[in-house]
Amino acid sequence: MKHLSIFAIILFLLASCSAPEQVEISLVPYPAHLERGNGQFTLNANTQLLIQDQGEFSEEISFFQSMMQQAIGQKLSETAGENIIEIRKTEAPENPESYQLSIKADKIILQAGNAEGVFYGMISLRQLLPESMESGEVSEEINLPALEIKDQPEYEWRAMHLDVSRHFFSMDYLRRYVDLLSLYKLNKLHLHLTDDQGWRIEIKEYPELTELGGWRTFNSQDSICIDKSKEDPRFALEPKHIEMRDGTPYYGGFYTQDELREFVSYAQSKHVEIIPEIDMPGHMMAAIAIYPELACNGEAAWGDLFSTPLCPVNEEVYTFVENVLTEVMDIFPSKYIHIGADEVEKKTWEESAEAQKFMKENEMQSVDELQSYFVNRVSNFLQENGKEVVVWDDAMAGGIDPNLKVMYWRNWVGAVPDKAALNGNEVILAPGDPFYFSTPNSKLFDIYNKPLLGSKFPEELRYKIKGLQACLWTETIPSEALADAMLFPNVLALAERAWSTDSAQDWNSFKTRLKNQLPRLDQLGVKYEYNPTTKLIPFMHVDTDEQQIGITLESEISQPTIYYTTDGSQPTSESNLYEGEFYVKGSATIVAAVFQDGKITEPILTKQVDYHQAIGKPVQYQKSWNKSYPAGDAGSMTDGYRGGESYNDGIWQGFTSDFDVTIDMEKETTLNSFSATFMQAAGPGVFMPDYLEVSISADGENFEPILRIENDIPASEKKKVFKDFTGSLEGKQGRYIKVFAPNVQKGFLFVDELVIN
Secondary structure (H helix, E strand, O other): OHHHHHHHHHHHHHHHHHOOOOOOOOOOOOOOOOEEEEEEEEEEOOOOEEEOOOOOOOHHHHHHHHHHHHHHHHEEEEEEEEEEEEEOOOOOOOOOOOEEEEEEEEEEEEOOOHHHHHHHHHHHHHHHOOOHHHHOOOOOOOOEEEEEEEOOOOOOEEEEEEEEEOOOOHHHHHHHHHHHHHOOOOEEEEEEEEEEEEEEEOOOOOOOOHOOOOEEEEEHHHHHHHHHHOOOHHHHHOOEEEEOOOEEEEOOOOHHHHHHHHHHHHHHHOOOOOEEEEEEEEOHHHHHHOOOOOOOOOOOOOOOEOOOOOOOOHHHHHHHHHHHHHHHHOOOOOOOEEEEEEOOOHHHHHHHHHHHHHHHHHOOOHHHHHHHHHHHHHHHHHHHHOOOEEHHHOOOOOOOOOOEEEEEEEOOOOOOHHHHHHHOEEEEOOHHHEEEEEOOOOOOOHHHHOOOOOOOOOOOHHHHHHHHEOOOOOOOOOHHHHHHHHOOOOHHHHHHHHOOOOHHHHHHHHHHHHHHHHHHHHOOOOOOOOOOOEEEEEEEEEEEOOOOOEEEEHHHHHHEEEEEEEEEOOOOOOEEEEEEEEEEOOOOEEEEEEEEOOOOOOOEEEEEEEEEOOOOOOOEEEOOOOOOOOOOOHHHOOOOOOOOOOOOOHHHHHHHOOOEEEEEEEEEEEEEEEEEEEEOOOOOOOOOEEEEEEHHHHHHOOOOEEEEOOOOOOOOOOOEEEEEEEEEOOOOOOOOEEEEEEOOOOOOOEEEEEEOO
């Protein structure tokens, strides 16, 4: 036995020496299909580059050789070597961005039918190379794991946005931005070039737009940044964008047409399409301040909500717009031009005799139709010049041409994608929650996981979803360092969601791969901010067969240790260890937390779950829900699901009328208790009801009021708050339960479940 044990040890050691350690594949975005192989490919100066591209991939080959120069210190030779990297052109596939990558011990084959595909295959190879190459560290020899990849993107439109109007960013930063987008296979940069606060693109027909409109004395947004910079220097205005004029500081800058053409060409080499936005008819104060005749009232000013817009019935406006867009089209070869059409202050149109006369002559019933007239006229001009037009979803108010691309951003206005797709428009999903990275509450989990379409979106119209985009608005982001912190690592979550198939997306895997990407970002000098919270995110599964509720807990950190209780007590390391979905029957108060080094961490999750008597019972609505917030339609109040922190999570049901429903218990029932949770978020107009009243009936006609609960949350409360309207039903008998809550503030009421026991 002793000799056998020694022999076994020798075999084990030999096997260990012959089998290289498995390298973790941390590609972001994750490929559609990836299969691990055995062995590894050794990349060094003796590796041969074999090109079979029919002369079509010259720019990509140049990029690849520069990548080799960074990695191993020299370009690959095309003469015979120890092993081979072959770049091969295939027949053009249906998806021009698809590629195949095969890594074996003696050969790497990268094949694609188009330049885009071969470039993205090279990007996957780059992510397999040591991150130290990004800062100039050369390796004599690099081992690459054997694998097979077949890959293509899920969406055509995979975009980031950058607002350079509110605060200006150098051309160097824009080029670096493009580099980082291409590293994660994002293919479009939506450049917001003009707004009220600054005009950033040279227009030769109107030089004053940049001479005057490109500069400003410090405004309120600058003041906010300056104040915040006292505690965080990243909020400081960058000196390179400030000029002193007669002792007064002016902030600004602009891009010349030559600079933009060079930038567009650079982005094209990285397969990033630059899409310009000239926002109109609103957000035009920088231009109207110079040419006040472009406004109906002849002045650049602020209305009740937004700035004075262009005057849609003034022919001089269209001369101006077409002259500007002609130069824009000459600079940007993109087939897309974004014209904004969002947040238009229409009060000046209502007050303009000329506008009212025009509306009457053209049988227009509202100023929304006047906006549609403007959008359609400008769009027709662009379409006649071979461009496709993109607008923000606000443009839909007065009707919209089905040929326009609609960028959905107002996530609080439900069913926008549904309406646009039904109208024939292609839709770009850019909802502010979770895709506005400029907001500090943008959460990595939500970026990766949050549903972007309502449950009622027609499945047969999925093909109308053109892609995904996230935005960086810069009202309070004045520096490159702060922009980096807001963008990364959020960009990686967006990239995977836009590229990878649903089956290839895995949150737990992504968290691990993300951590492995951070050293590369470090080497690239990205000033990212990654502070994953230990906050737990609960999900529910209502099991009506077993009459129980399953609970799943998610977290932003990798492989968290979680303990929980179901009786409302604070968990300890002796409590239930979370190992996956668990179930509770009846009512339970779940309290859970992440533990680190054996100690509980904040915040501690408390979640009420109730498998109550009314689950699955029919509900009659005396007043219907607001169509923008249907949740699960008529079953929402008795489906067992409790909402989270956001009223647009698909569980909270919204009402702009009084809340007035009747539950049919389907038989005479002993009624002991009632509870309903409402939300208040005064900023977007979500308020508590004045009170809630519960009445019961045996026949559905004669009701006896039995419970009234007064609201004690003032409408002036600005913080988001939740209130449980809870009380006893005194053990009375009844079949029908009527619940009434008046909408006194005339805003929104949001409620998630009516709990009856």
